[in-house]
Amino acid sequence: MVVETFPEIMTWLFGWQDGPGAFYIFLLLVVAACLFGLFFGYLVAAFRHGPGEAFYVVAKVVANAGPDWIRISPRRIFAIARLAAKEAVRRRVILIAFIIFAVALLFGGWFISGADNPERVYINFVMWGTQLLILMMVMLISAFSLPDDIKNRTIYTVATKPVRTSEIVLGRVLGFAALGTGLLLLMGVISLLFVWRGLSHSHEISRAENGEVVMSEVDPFTTGHRASENAVTETTTSLDSGHRHWVEIIEDVRDKDAPPPVNMDSVISQETRGEKIVYRRLNVTHEGGHTHKISYSDGGYDMSDARGFFRARVPLYADQLVFYDRQGSPRRKGISVGDQWGYRGYVSGGVTLSRAEFYFSDFTANRFDNADKLPLELTLGVFRSTMGDIYTRVRVGLQFESVPAEGDEETGNRFRSELLEFESQEFDVQVKAIPRKLPGQVFAPNGELIGSGIYDLFDDFAANGNIKLIVRCVDENQYLGMARADIYFRAADQAYWWNFTKGYMGIWLQMMIVISLGVSFSTFLSAPVTMLATICTIIFGFFSDAISKFAVPDVEGGGPIESLVRLITQKNMGQPLPDTLGTQIMERIDMVFIGMVRSVTDIVPNFSRLDFSDFLTYGYFVSNDRLLVAACITGAFCVGLVFLGYFSLKTRELAG
Amino acid sequence: MTEAAAAEQTGDRLVQTNPDYDPDVIIETQNLTKVYRDFWGRQKVRALKALDLEVRKGEIFGLLGPNGSGKSTTIKLLLGLLFPTSGRALVFGKDSTETTKNERIGYLPEESYLYKFLTAEETLDFYGRLFDMPSDVRQQRIDSLIEKVGLTWAKRRQLKEYSKGMTRRIGLAQALINDPDLVLLDEPTSGLDPLGTREMKDMILELKSQNKTVVMCSHLLADVQDVCDRIAILYQGELKELGAVDDLLQVSDETSVRARGLPQEAHEEIAQVIRKHGGDVVAIENPRTTLEELFLNIVRESEERPGRRATSEDREQGS
Ligand SMILES: Nc1ncnc2c1ncn2[C@@H]1O[C@H](COP(=O)(O)OP(=O)(O)OP(=O)(O)O)[C@@H](O)[C@H]1O
Ligand SMILES: [Mg+2]
Numbered sequence: 015m016v017v018e019t020f021p022e023i024m025t026w027l028f029g030w031q032d033g034p035g036a037f038y039i040f041l042l043l044v045v046a047a048c049l050f051g052l053f054f055g056y057l058v059a060a061f062r063h064g065p066g067e068a069f070y071v072v073a074k075v076v077a078n079a080g081p082d083w084i085r086i087s088p089r090r091i092f093a094i095a096r097l098a099a100k101e102a103v104r105r106r107v108i109l110i111a112f113i114i115f116a117v118a119l120l121f122g123g124w125f126i127s128g129a130d131n132p133e134r135v136y137i138n139f140v141m142w143g144t145q146l147l148i149l150m151m152v153m154l155i156s157a158f159s160l161p162d163d164i165k166n167r168t169i170y171t172v173a174t175k176p177v178r179t180s181e182i183v184l185g186r187v188l189g190f191a192a193l194g195t196g197l198l199l200l201m202g203v204i205s206l207l208f209v210w211r212g213l214s215h216s217h218e219i220s221r222a223e224n225g226e227v228v229m230s231e232v233d234p235f236t237t238g239h240r241a242s243e244n245a246v247t248e249t250t251t252s253l254d255s256g257h258r259h260w261v262e263i264i265e266d267v268r269d270k271d272a273p274p275p276v277n278m279d280s281v282i283s284q285e286t287r288g289e290k291i292v293y294r295r296l297n298v299t300h301e302g303g304h305t306h307k308i309s310y311s312d313g314g315y316d317m318s319d320a321r322g323f324f325r326a327r328v329p330l331y332a333d334q335l336v337f338y339d340r341q342g343s344p345r346r347k348g349i350s351v352g353d354q355w356g357y358r359g360y361v362s363g364g365v366t367l368s369r370a371e372f373y374f375s376d377f378t379a380n381r382f383d384n385a386d387k388l389p390l391e392l393t394l395g396v397f398r399s400t401m402g403d404i405y406t407r408v409r410v411g412l413q414f415e416s417v418p419a420e421g422d423e424e425t426g427n428r429f430r431s432e433l434l435e436f437e438s439q440e441f442d443v444q445v446k447a448i449p450r451k452l453p454g455q456v457f458a459p460n461g462e463l464i465g466s467g468i469y470d471l472f473d474d475f476a477a478n479g480n481i482k483l484i485v486r487c488v489d490e491n492q493y494l495g496m497a498r499a500d501i502y503f504r505a506a507d508q509a510y511w512w513n514f515t516k517g518y519m520g521i522w523l524q525m526m527i528v529i530s531l532g533v534s535f536s537t538f539l540s541a542p543v544t545m546l547a548t549i550c551t552i553i554f555g556f557f558s559d560a561i562s563k564f565a566v567p568d569v570e571g572g573g574p575i576e577s578l579v580r581l582i583t584q585k586n587m588g589q590p591l592p593d594t595l596g597t598q599i600m601e602r603i604d605m606v607f608i609g610m611v612r613s614v615t616d617i618v619p620n621f622s623r624l625d626f627s628d629f630l631t632y633g634y635f636v637s638n639d640r641l642l643v644a645a646c647i648t649g650a651f652c653v654g655l656v657f658l659g660y661f662s663l664k665t666r667e668l669a670g
Numbered sequence: 671m672t673e674a675a676a677a678e679q680t681g682d683r684l685v686q687t688n689p690d691y692d693p694d695v696i697i698e699t700q701n702l703t704k705v706y707r708d709f710w711g712r713q714k715v716r717a718l719k720a721l722d723l724e725v726r727k728g729e730i731f732g733l734l735g736p737n738g739s740g741k742s743t744t745i746k747l748l749l750g751l752l753f754p755t756s757g758r759a760l761v762f763g764k765d766s767t768e769t770t771k772n773e774r775i776g777y778l779p780e781e782s783y784l785y786k787f788l789t790a791e792e793t794l795d796f797y798g799r800l801f802d803m804p805s806d807v808r809q810q811r812i813d814s815l816i817e818k819v820g821l822t823w824a825k826r827r828q829l830k831e832y833s834k835g836m837t838r839r840i841g842l843a844q845a846l847i848n849d850p851d852l853v854l855l856d857e858p859t860s861g862l863d864p865l866g867t868r869e870m871k872d873m874i875l876e877l878k879s880q881n882k883t884v885v886m887c888s889h890l891l892a893d894v895q896d897v898c899d900r901i902a903i904l905y906q907g908e909l910k911e912l913g914a915v916d917d918l919l920q921v922s923d924e925t926s927v928r929a930r931g932l933p934q935e936a937h938e939e940i941a942q943v944i945r946k947h948g949g950d951v952v953a954i955e956n957p958r959t960t961l962e963e964l965f966l967n968i969v970r971e972s973e974e975r976p977g978r979r980a981t982s983e984d985r986e987q988g989s
Binding site: 061062082087089090092093094097100101104166167168169170171172173174175176177178179667668669670 | 706844
């Protein structure tokens with residue numbers, strides 16, 4: 015999953031970069047809705063009372079709307095909300111939803127454990143289930159409430175009290191919201207416990223009688239499992255929760271006076287070799303998104319509970335990726351390696367100018383919690399031009415360079431780090447800890463070498479917040495493939511519980527829209543039709559992004575009518591049509607049609623923007639901007655729908 | 671009460687702007703017409719045709735008519751549950767679709783359309799809240815009303831367990847929760863036993879004594895006759911008769927005399943006196959009590975002496 019860069023809330027609301035900001039669109043829609051409402055209301059009134067009287071009727075409804083919203087009484091709203099909630103509870107829908115949820119959790123656990131990446135499956139499962147059940151439930155209760163009240167005529171005793179129509183609509187929305195919130199909270203907590211319990215596990219390491227770890231005979235250099243470069247021998251753990259880990263013994267060679275490895279718990283032996291000390295440490299590989307901490311004592315080895323789950327990763331992606339070919343000229347895409355041409359671009363190995371440059375911005379120390387080591391995550395593709403050997407690792411070279419700010423190119427010094435080399439690990443996420451202090455050189459703007467030494471990535475290289483990462487393939491005749499999203503820094507993680515909460519807030523926002531849809535539609539539709547309309551809106555909402563992509567004026571082959579003409583006359587999409595009056599009329603109609611589809615995508619809530627389950631599933635953080643944008647979308651729709659419901663109920667004969 | 675005082679009493683909720691407003695006219699309908707239409711706007715039923723009515727303060731007004739004559743339609747129009755097809759309905763001088771007029775109205779629908787899963791107390795609490803009543807006032811009203819309609823023993827039971835008469839009673843309590851100035855009762859006595867009917871009638875009369883206005887509709891003529899000051903008779907949506915009950919029912923060319931303890935011989939003597947004055951003797955007989963009275967006496971007896979079959983002697987003493 016790729017976490018795209020997301021606009022800031024203020025830009026989204028009031029920006030003018032790509033089209034008007036959401037706020038202006040909202041204002042436009044409000045005006046349009048008011049005009050349409052007046053027009054439509056007048057038509058209906060004219061039909062009922064004649065064109066003259068209709069003016070008076072419409073004016074009265076409009077004039078009443080003010081007091082109906084200003085004189086709202088919290089006590090009445092509370093009473094209606096509580097009654098609506100009580101009634102909904104009595105419908106048993108909630109109970110059924112909850113039983114389904116419980117049963118799903120009970121049996122789901124059996125199927126999930128043993129998955130490749132259990133956390134993803136678990137989270138996906140609970141979020142998808144919660145979302146489905148909550149939305150279905152609120153849809154049912156909100157669609158049936160008002161129609162039932164009208165059918166049973168209980169509305170007679172309510173509407174003949176000094177209750178304002180606004181309170182009837184708002185009270186229902188709030189009542190169902192409270193109920194849904196309670197249930198969502200409960201489901202969220204249960205889900206979290208369920209996932210936590212499901213993921214928690216440990217393993218054993220097989221041992222010989224003397225208590226020593228039994229290491230495999232296989233040469234670790236050729237098995238391909240080896241995760242660490244310095245591993246000398248390896249074994250596997252027991253099979254628990256459907257998977258094993260590889261355990262390696264790594265030789266950590268250090269200078270005599272260098273500090274010992276940080277994780278001394280896992281050191282099983284050390285020996286002096288001339289000026290160096292060799293520490294032998296145990297390492298447990300990452301499997302399915304987690305690992306275990308291993309500690310060694312005389313008694314034997316202990317593996318901790320799973321670590322690495324429940325992350326809210328904050329990836330810092332490059333804004334831009336530029337490839338350079340062997341001659342050093344920039345290319346939009348990398349070098350072609352035949353088949354592999356596609357998502358990734360490739361750089362060729364050896365001593366050439368071929369390289370990829372990743373440009374990062376907003377690269378500051380506090381985004382990394384002032385850490386000494388910055389985790390860089392890479393997923394690199396490898397293309398070999400040498401046949402046969404598929405285990406030898408291709409070596410990667412990384413280099414950092416400062417990026418002078420615009421207008422600063424003439425004056426600013428440039429820092430360039432020395433090449434950091436390591437073996438690539440194919441098909442897997444590789445985590446490299448980049449030390450914050452790197453050896454490198456400083457160059458004057460004219461390219462003259464000023465000095466060399468140890469420099470700070472934040473204070474020196476990225477003093478202006480921008481930095482460039484250069485990726486090369488070191489081995490001749492090999493190719494390394496990458497895309498912009500394949501390499502990113504991992505800024506300090508966000509708190510998991512907060513991210514989890516945000517994910518559920520997304521569901522909550524969707525729930526609010528569904529409640530508003532249900533209540534508002536049910537003021538003029540019967541319960542089953544309300545449900546149908548709500549479902550259609552939700553489906554349309556989930557695809558509105560895709561639909562609006564097609565509804566662009568210059569789509570290839572033209573709009574619906576042009577496409578039809580092309581289909582009938584068997585004209586290719588690229589072939590221009592004769593410039594006749596007919597063609598022009600056809601294009602005009604298509605324009606209107608496309609405009610209509612576009613405006614429909616605007617007035618239907620974009621549910622994919624409110625759905626954060628992918629973020630939780632893949633362990634990425636949900637940015638505050640995303641949440642705020644989602645909240646704004648929800649707020650706007652709920653307000654619009656509540657008003658729609660108000661006006662339609664107000665103008666309806668309750669005893670008709 | 672003066673006009674100014676009436677306006678003041680209602681507070682800022684119901685501001686009177688109509689210059690022709692007469693505080694003594696509680697309900698006024700002008701040319702009120704209702705045509706039920708189907709979804710496509712086609713005319714289905716002309717339920718009410720050009721009704722002109724005026725109900726004054728402190729009156730008990732009866733709407734009479736056979737089934738389907740437009741009684742309930744009139745009441746719904748007065749409440750704003752229906753919109754008039756033409757003409758208008760004014761309640762407290764305000765248009766009937768105005769929400770604020772409901773502050774001073776109590777309404778008992780044809781059947782008590784209440785939430786069946788609430789208990790009596792919860793029901794009254796809910797409706798009390800809809801009047802924005804503070805909780806202490808609400809609690810006090812709830813207790814006294816439940817007591818008044820005789821449901822204290824069942825106040826914690828859900829309405830779905832209630833019998834028809836009990837539902838009717840709680841429906842009445844619900845209509846009176848706000849101590850209304852105008853009470854609209856749609857067939858108040860339907861489903862009630864004679865005791866309940868009598869209590870309902872007493873309650874209506876009590877409302878009158880508190881200077882409240884009551885509009886009730888019914889096709890039970892006895893009920894209407896017992897309590898109403900004025901009645902309107904509707905037939906197929908048209909107003910057929912309107913006037914004071916006494917005037918309408920008085921048979922001006924007959925006289926009746928009632929006496930107690932008169933021996934049989936006296937009958938002939940009285941007949942002679944009547945003939946002497948040129949009158950026609952229609953009947954001289956011992957009156958029979960009504961079944962209603964008989965029933966009420968039995969119930970009263972049984973309450974006083976439970977477990978015993980009431981005899982006619984007891985009744986003699988009791989009455
Ligand atoms: N919602 C409705 N749609 C269509 N017609 C209706 C509706 N409600 C009432 N009517 C019709 O209007 C007429 C008057 O009905 P209304 O309920 O006012 O009678 P009513 O006098 O109250 O009768 P009842 O004594 O049976 O209660 C009837 O012919 C009835 O069929
Ligand atoms: Mg009726």
